[in-house]
Amino acid sequence: MNELDGILAAGRAAAAELMRETVALYRPGSGDFDWSTGTTTPAPATTLYSGPARVKPLTAEGREVDAGEQPLTLTRFTVSLPWTAPVPSVQPRPGDVVDILASPDARMVGLRLWVTGVQYSSTATAWRISAEDRS
Template sequence: MSALEALLAAGRAAATRLARETVALYRPGAGDFDWSTGVTTPAPSAALYSGPARVKPLTAEGREVNAGEQPLTLSRFTVSLPWTAPVPSVRPRPGDVVDVLASPDARMVGLRLWVTGAEYSSTATAWRISAEDRS
């Protein structure tokens, strides 16, 4: 094993130890709208990953925006999945969702984050996904 590989292995092991939350990453289904009844029937979601992760806010402040004449606060997060996490059949894309299912910090349980991007690198210690809380 080269020095680089040994260093990456140590970094990836350390990053895995920091993965204290349990998350579900999925792609919501589009749903069907019935014009005669005005009801949307949700389509099934496509599961991309479920398991340990590190969920970390980028800043303690959010950015206030208006969306559909509703005020929202956007807070940015980084979701780090272990390097050994199974590679999903499709890459995460903006609009996918990360739900925090369990955490040592009870305030994070139930947090829903919307994926804004994903980072790819052969020298990363974890697979990082950029996301935002839209509350």
């Protein structure tokens, strides 16, 4: 192990200690539309990760937008997963979902975030995912 590997190991251990939320990262199923009944049968979601994470807002304010004539406030977050998290067989992508299942801050439980980007780096201390709250 060289000096950089030791520094990264210490940084990754410190980052893991900050991961106080429990999240589920998944890809929603697309579902099947039945033209004769006009209904959609939901398809099962694909779980990409479930476990500890750090969920941190990027700013204290959101951005208001109109989506389909509905006003929404977009608030951006960074979701950090452990460096040691298993690599999913399907890589996360925009449109995937992060649900916060547990947190010391009870106001965060039940928050649903939509993935907007995924960061990769061999020198990162955690696996970071950009996401937004669309409420």
